[in-house]
Amino acid sequence: MPEAEDQQERQLTTKLASMARPWKIPPIVQELAAGLQEPPSRYVVRDQDRPAAAAAAAMPEPIPIVDLSRLSAADDGGGADGEVAKLRCALQNWGLFLAVGHGIEPGFLAEMMQVTRGFFNLPTEEKQKYSNLVNGKEFRFEGYGNDVVLSEDQILDWCDRLYLIVEPESRVVGSLWPARPPAFSAVLREYTARCRRIADVVLSSLARLLGLREGRFVGMMNEGVAMTHARFNYYPRCPRPDLVLGLKSHSDASVITVVLIDDTVGGLQVQKPNDGGGVWYDVPIVPSALLVNVGDAIEIMSNGFFTSPVHRAVANAERDRVSLAMFYTLDPEKEIEPLPELVDEKRPRRYGKTTTKDYLAVLFERFAGGARAMDTVKISTAELDSGSGSEDG
Numbered sequence: 001m002p003e004a005e006d007q008q009e010r011q012l013t014t015k016l017a018s019m020a021r022p023w024k025i026p027p028i029v030q031e032l033a034a035g036l037q038e039p040p041s042r043y044v045v046r047d048q049d050r051p052a053a054a055a056a057a058a059m060p061e062p063i064p065i066v067d068l069s070r071l072s073a074a075d076d077g078g079g080a081d082g083e084v085a086k087l088r089c090a091l092q093n094w095g096l097f098l099a100v101g102h103g104i105e106p107g108f109l110a111e112m113m114q115v116t117r118g119f120f121n122l123p124t125e126e127k128q129k130y131s132n133l134v135n136g137k138e139f140r141f142e143g144y145g146n147d148v149v150l151s152e153d154q155i156l157d158w159c160d161r162l163y164l165i166v167e168p169e170s171r172v173v174g175s176l177w178p179a180r181p182p183a184f185s186a187v188l189r190e191y192t193a194r195c196r197r198i199a200d201v202v203l204s205s206l207a208r209l210l211g212l213r214e215g216r217f218v219g220m221m222n223e224g225v226a227m228t229h230a231r232f233n234y235y236p237r238c239p240r241p242d243l244v245l246g247l248k249s250h251s252d253a254s255v256i257t258v259v260l261i262d263d264t265v266g267g268l269q270v271q272k273p274n275d276g277g278g279v280w281y282d283v284p285i286v287p288s289a290l291l292v293n294v295g296d297a298i299e300i301m302s303n304g305f306f307t308s309p310v311h312r313a314v315a316n317a318e319r320d321r322v323s324l325a326m327f328y329t330l331d332p333e334k335e336i337e338p339l340p341e342l343v344d345e346k347r348p349r350r351y352g353k354t355t356t357k358d359y360l361a362v363l364f365e366r367f368a369g370g371a372r373a374m375d376t377v378k379i380s381t382a383e384l385d386s387g388s389g390s391e392d393g
Ligand SMILES: O=C(O)CCC(=O)C(=O)O
Pocket: 231, 233, 247, 252, 259, 261, 267, 268, 311, 312, 313, 322, 323, 325
């Protein structure tokens, strides 16, 4: 069959396949939630994943609040070793921290939140102009809607999201940026630029913690088409928050993630890395603080010195909730593997090689099924013991 015909045939097949599988296109949760008493069975999670299972009574230690302005001062040789120690401790104990002194005024964070809410509060027809379903059928990552549904028995999250590439400019798909509220794009652009400065400060500090050249990670983030993805999450009120999850358990594929979390309603929960117990802890609300977490890419590059924290969001019966996650990723084609400086005989290579592009494909597939992509690159203890882990995997 000639190539063009073959392609047409394939397109037609996908189209027909999705028409025959309406489960692939779940409803917008915000619409579904209006006037509902019980969440439909597709949203009801297994007993062991319910918010009440493995809920923590109290934090073993608080999630540290790190003052980024003091970290920058430390960069200038101005002292503040206490802040660096706090950062190290935060990352070892939790894989994340709450950032203050980040330079973005509370008023501007509130504006970013306001345009985010403004978008989700628009009528559905308006939001659907930015749908992540091409022709109402085929899924793409960017745009408004749900996460990809890969099987009929996939448990769905109690959330809608808008996913946009915000950096570099050459990769921005302007037609997917909401025209309403009118200030949305300008505020997002400004927020992106200001968040980038925060990411640079954090990445410099992470490099120093690892004993690397300060610009090691920042430099990588400027190579090729290193991208920043923005994910706006909207968690509608849920009549039975005990039965569902706003966002199922996952870790981020990013190098680092900076999250603007709602300061009116909690919902983000985290597990302690290397805890083994699977206990969930509530991330506290600290007004005007940004949450920063390390992602899978830096866990791999640091050869396991950092652990990408497993987290999730729970729904709420009284209030809806929004969040905005900025994922800092490397060029999609660039190889991700433990940095040679961090591999030696004492600490053999613990992860194989991947690229952001391949890893993201695995991550979305595994996320849909409730599993972690990290397990596909981690070299098992048995392999490490037998020495096979020192080869590329
Ligand atoms: O809603 C939140 O607080 C967290 C969102 C999140 O983890 C994500 O978008 O990856």
